[in-house]
Amino acid sequence: MAANAHVTVRRATAADVDAVLDLLIEYDLPRRHFEPQYLSDPTYRPTDSWLLEEDGRLAAHLRVFDRTILVSGTGMRVAGIGNVITRRLHRGRGHASRLLQTALGALPGEGYAYSLLGTDIPDLYRRFGWVPITQWAVSATLGRVTPWRGEIKRFALDDLPVVANLYATDNAHRTGPTVRDVAYWRGQLAWLDAEPEMFLVARTSDGTLAGYVRVDRSEGPTHVLELILRTELEVGRALLSRVAERRGRVFQTHLPCSRLDVFYPDERALVGESGLMGRVLNVQSFVETVQPIWAQRLQDAGVPGARIRLDTSAGSRELNMGDGSLMLPPLKEEQLADLLFHGRDQTAGDIRDILFPAQDFVLWPADDF
Numbered sequence: 001m002a003a004n005a006h007v008t009v010r011r012a013t014a015a016d017v018d019a020v021l022d023l024l025i026e027y028d029l030p031r032r033h034f035e036p037q038y039l040s041d042p043t044y045r046p047t048d049s050w051l052l053e054e055d056g057r058l059a060a061h062l063r064v065f066d067r068t069i070l071v072s073g074t075g076m077r078v079a080g081i082g083n084v085i086t087r088r089l090h091r092g093r094g095h096a097s098r099l100l101q102t103a104l105g106a107l108p109g110e111g112y113a114y115s116l117l118g119t120d121i122p123d124l125y126r127r128f129g130w131v132p133i134t135q136w137a138v139s140a141t142l143g144r145v146t147p148w149r150g151e152i153k154r155f156a157l158d159d160l161p162v163v164a165n166l167y168a169t170d171n172a173h174r175t176g177p178t179v180r181d182v183a184y185w186r187g188q189l190a191w192l193d194a195e196p197e198m199f200l201v202a203r204t205s206d207g208t209l210a211g212y213v214r215v216d217r218s219e220g221p222t223h224v225l226e227l228i229l230r231t232e233l234e235v236g237r238a239l240l241s242r243v244a245e246r247r248g249r250v251f252q253t254h255l256p257c258s259r260l261d262v263f264y265p266d267e268r269a270l271v272g273e274s275g276l277m278g279r280v281l282n283v284q285s286f287v288e289t290v291q292p293i294w295a296q297r298l299q300d301a302g303v304p305g306a307r308i309r310l311d312t313s314a315g316s317r318e319l320n321m322g323d324g325s326l327m328l329p330p331l332k333e334e335q336l337a338d339l340l341f342h343g344r345d346q347t348a349g350d351i352r353d354i355l356f357p358a359q360d361f362v363l364w365p366a367d368d369f
């Protein structure tokens with residue numbers, strides 16, 4: 001950067017999207033890989049792109065993915081941070097940091113309660129308050145193939161209403177899944193199609209949708225993008241068996257605890273992954289989301305009330321539930337993230353077991369950004 005280069009940060013307008021797409025190819029992926037995520041994502045507004053310019057030329061970019069995820073079945077608005085990139089020749093000058101800092105100044109005032117991102121350079125984001133969230137990847141080799149008495153077919157657009165409905169029902173009580181409306185679904189079909197995928201639906205003999213699976217077609221183990229079932233795990237095995245006929249029996253994915261048994265214990269291994277990070281963006285909006293959930297848990301367990309202080313990257317706030325009679329130890333951002341997404345394994349033997357039950361957590365890879 002020339003010593004006197006004029007550096008500015010601003011939000012994009014529609015006129016900038018072309019230049020953003022040109023910059024993203026510095027990920028060493030073709031422009032068409034990114035286009036559907038910008039041109040077919042109904043949640044994308046050009047103002048979700050933050051631009052850093054040197055002397056008026058685009059040097060770095062960051063995108064906010066406006067998503068709502070479920071937390072114990074309740075919607076929470078999340079700013080997903082992604083497509084963070086600095087032009088090669090401009091790296092190491094603090095541009096990505098400046099973009100993060102500027103976006104962090106604005107996002108808390110825009111209705112986002114929390115932020116999530118995935119990275120392989122966590123130190124960069126730690127500085128700005130994001131903390132790691134453990135994720136378990138399932139690595140599995142399908143042994144015995146499971147037949148299915150019903151029908152398994154490729155997804156067709158006519159299936160979308162029932163598929164979307166089953167997705168909503170199956171995930172209703174989980175933590176992590178993205179809330180999808182029809183527009184999001186259609187957009188997602190476009191941007192996942194950019195990377196060819198297999199999308200299979202299973203129906204019972206009376207035509208009822210019993211489940212579906214989506215996988216991508218990257219090399220190596222088959223990445224399951226999501227596995228959604230009405231009830232029976234056997235349907236899941238049958239769907240994966242069908243996938244295995246074409247792609248081999250080695251799978252890798254993220255599954256909620258309730259779905260792990262789709263693989264037999266001797267077929268699967270859990271691998272701890274780093275890279276997922278989160279932080280509170282607006283402590284008031286965050287509290288408004290979690291307080292009713294936590295208060296209800298206490299009430300259901302007949303606990304008169306409790307108080308707890310949250311010390312987050314967005315500031316501290318004390319939550320009062322019921323009569324607030326029991327003071328609990330404060331929670332820092334990292335503990336909070338762990339309790340929010342994973343809950344406890346019910347061994348504390350005290351009120352924390354009630355407040356933070358184990359969560360059926362998953363971020364379906366289909367919603368990655």
Ligand SMILES: CC(C)(COP(=O)(O)OP(=O)(O)OC[C@H]1O[C@@H](n2cnc3c(N)ncnc32)[C@H](O)[C@@H]1OP(=O)(O)O)[C@@H](O)C(=O)NCCC(=O)NCCS
Nearest residue numbers: 084085086091092093094095096097098118119120121124
């Ligand atoms: C990652 C990236 C956006 C950083 O952009 P940048 O403008 O150079 O970042 P900054 O100058 O603000 O650097 C911030 C800090 O992150 C560190 N950092 C940047 N890239 C890094 C990398 N690949 N590995 C480890 N640390 C890295 C820098 O050393 C710097 O720390 P310092 O202040 O102690 O020197 C840029 O390298 C890039 O575009 N990479 C390719 C795209 C990519 O991987 N994006 C995903 C990021 S999750």
